[in-house]
């Protein structure tokens with residue numbers, strides 16, 4: 448019996464997406480099947496470029512095709528998303544080269560929002576995705592320090608700024624465009640304008656799988672501007688576990704929900720402290736964010752403990768060191784990154800990107 452395309456498609460109906468619990472043919476992930484005698488070439492399209500289950504899907508596909516009788520198999524893995532495609536045309540036409548825009552917000556300052564945004568961006572890039580990071584914290588930009596680009600000026604091409612390519616990500620921060628240590632006092636419309644210019648009008652973003660946007664803390668004009676401008680895949684809200692911080696985080700969640708932005712999940716930062724001898728000390732009430740997420744019916748993306756190494760690497764502008772030195776730190780960060788990528792995948796597959804009409 449000679450092998451046909453139909454045999455292969457039937458065999459692939461036996462391969463499930465490990466997160467979505469449906470077979471990959473039903474999920475429309477099988478994009479191309481070519482059969483040439485005993486050789487079979489297939490293209491499988493993932494729903495998020497940093498799919499944590501990429502290797503499992505690939506090996507299951509290979510196994511199913513070999514079991515169907517093929518002698519050699521070529522599996523191409525690609526990625527696409529449906530977020531922007533579901534958005535209204537006027538929003539989709541803004542940054543069409545960006546597949547997923549993810550906002551990182553917090554109810555209050557100092558909870559580690561920029562730290563989480565930076566490390567999510569670096570972690571996604573380390574899985575092979577093309578990632579952009581925008582420091583939209585226009586009142587207190589911290590990326591110049593965290594990325595080690597303090598005092599550097601970005602290149603300008605025509606009338607557009609080219610993001611820095613540092614540590615494997617494309618990054619832009621208002622901190623490179625203003626004087627150091629000078630307070631940025633902006634009233635609402637100016638903040639809106641500066642943010643919009645940096646995000647869309649004046650920056651030459653390359654094609655990106657993910658654009659991570661670090662927002663100012665609180666519930667001000669900038670998140671509104673972001674939600675009005677672009678089809679957001681969703682928002683990540685960072686909290687520390689003590690009750691007062693969680694109350695603020697809930698306010699941030701409500702704000703995103705009111706703006707029509709889906710919540711991808713909550714992250715607990717400074718969950719506990721890991722001492723130099725590896726012992727764990729609960730300081731702020733570890734686990735509070737997960738409980739809050741459950742109460743609100745939201746996803747919980749994971750916890751990041753307090754690590755001296757993380758603070759040192761951030762202050763010295765070496766974010767990749769977080770993934771290479773201390774194994775517990777690297778594992779905590781990578782777990783958050785993978786859970787987030789999984790949520791993006793689910794989001795793009797199941798829910799159309801909502802629209803917001805604010806004039």
Ligand SMILES: Nc1ncnc2c1ncn2[C@@H]1O[C@H](COP(=O)(O)OP(=O)(O)OP(=O)(O)O)[C@@H](O)[C@H]1O
Nearest residue numbers: 556557558559560561562717752753754757758761
């Ligand atoms: N888990 C952690 N372990 C150790 N240090 C941390 C951790 N998270 C954040 N920090 C440190 O805490 C400080 C504040 O973090 P960060 O700038 O990310 O907070 P933020 O919420 O973005 O603040 P802002 O209010 O300025 O937006 C930084 O020095 C950072 O290195």
